[in-house]
Amino acid sequence: MTISRDQKLSIYDKSRELKAEFNELVDEFTEGLWRYCRYLTGSPWDGEDLYQETMVKAFGSIHQRWHATNPKSYLYRIATNTWIDHCRKEKRIIGSIEEEVLAEETVDGLEIEEALNHLISLFTPRQSAVFLLMEVFSFTAKEVAGIVRTTPGAVYATVQRMRKKLNNQPPKINSESNxxxxxxxxxxxxxxxxxxxxxxxxxxxxxxxxxxxxxxxxxxxxxxxxxxxxxxxxxxxxxxxxxxxxxxxxxxxxxxxxxxxxxxxxxxxxxxxxxxxxxxxxxxxxxxxxxxxxxxxxxxxxxxxxxxxxxxxx
CATH class of the missing domain: 3.10.450.50 (Nuclear Transport Factor 2; Chain: A,)
Known part of the structure; x- marks a missing residue:
């Protein structure tokens, strides 16, 4: 079957119309998603690339969703898994999410903004994703578990261990702005x-x-x-x-x-x-x-x- 030039142009026009509708659907989540990508990668440039790839994948695969979909979780899931896949290709250690809970209750004086400076250097990509989703972007443990493919118990335990480790870190100067x-x-x-x-x-x-x-x-x-x-x-x-x-x-x-x-x-x-x-x-x-x-x-x-x-x- 040969597709005429007019048919091709019609497909292009329809795709742009659908993209505009998709942009309206996700607009309220894009600012937070960009910040998430930046923190997860540790770089504005890598974060921007991840954001763009996420948006292209999200629009390109939404036709595969046959159930009502939470747009926010959908976007963050794609961003998280895309970044983890990149890290795998680079032979980086992805890490596991364990359910074991700390025996002692930790004293929590953690400053979240300061903690973000340490994530990439101290933790694996999956651990960083869990912390960001739960502590910064206010997802529930159940939602985080679905995004990173683990259990809610493992999410709670991972965040607790990470907070303890971050509390023991000295202040780090963020040289990005310099x-x-x-x-x-x-x-x-x-x-x-x-x-x-x-x-x-x-x-x-x-x-x-x-x-x-x-x-x-x-x-x-x-x-x-x-x-x-x-x-x-x-x-x-x-x-x-x-x-x-x-x-x-x-x-x-x-x-x-x-x-x-x-x-x-x-x-x-x-x-x-x-x-x-x-x-x-x-x-x-x-x-x-x-x-x-x-x-x-x-x-x-x-x-x-x-x-x-x-x-x-x-």
Missing amino acids: STSKSIKSEHSIIEKYLNALNNGDLEGVLSIFSDEAYNEASLGFQEFSKDEMRSGSMQFGLPGLRAEKYKLWGRNVIVVFFDGEQGAEIHDIQYQEIENGKIVYHRSYYFRKEFMFAASEELGYPVQMDKPVVDWN
């Missing part, structure tokens, strides 16, 4: 050329720096698989005429694009590129990534542009 700075030196001259062309509104100058088969991704927004698709797609109306600067954000070199409005500079987009053989072969934009952009906003010290083309976060 790894952000302005106007870093570019690692590659191509980035300087891209930045200059972007700031000058030079569309052809920007496109000339991309390889013909470049992959252009606006995370959870759109994908383009060639320079021709970029020219006829996201760049068909030219460049937005905004200001772009180099930053190091959470240890990674990025370009921050600013909208200079009446209220001052606002973060319009955050981008990074990969270069090979003198060309940009991969370009990633976080334009559509609300939770990521707000976290970066706190780190960079600038507000996010709330109302921009096809996006309204007001």
Whole structure:
């Protein structure tokens, strides 16, 4: 059976409509989910990748649910199991969740925010997930047991043991915020050329720096698989005429694009590129990534542009 072009376009349109409905279904849980992914991985960048993978999997597999589903548990279950699978592939120790309870009652003076700094270094991925779900994101022991595939008794015992161990840890300085700075030196001259062309509104100058088969991704927004698709797609109306600067954000070199409005500079987009053989072969934009952009906003010290083309976060 041959599918016509119109049929293909109809499928694409329907999928976008369904995605919009899915986004409405899970909207109230996305901010917490992003924080969970960040804490679970120990990194904003890894957490963002886990969040995106979780959302793609959640939307792609929801048709398999034939029973009423709690959207929050559904999302956190996918995030947890996706991260554990990643850790298995990296040959990391996943750990078990034992039911044995401590014989002595522990004195609990634990500061949760401080404890989060120790999770990744002290505990296995499964243990970290149990602690976060129960102590930070307020799931019940029964819900946590279902997510990490264990028993409620094992959940209680694990949290108790972890709290005791965390209580005995000295304060840890979180250096994550110290790894952000302005106007870093570019690692590659191509980035300087891209930045200059972007700031000058030079569309052809920007496109000339991309390889013909470049992959252009606006995370959870759109994908383009060639320079021709970029020219006829996201760049068909030219460049937005905004200001772009180099930053190091959470240890990674990025370009921050600013909208200079009446209220001052606002973060319009955050981008990074990969270069090979003198060309940009991969370009990633976080334009559509609300939770990521707000976290970066706190780190960079600038507000996010709330109302921009096809996006309204007001």
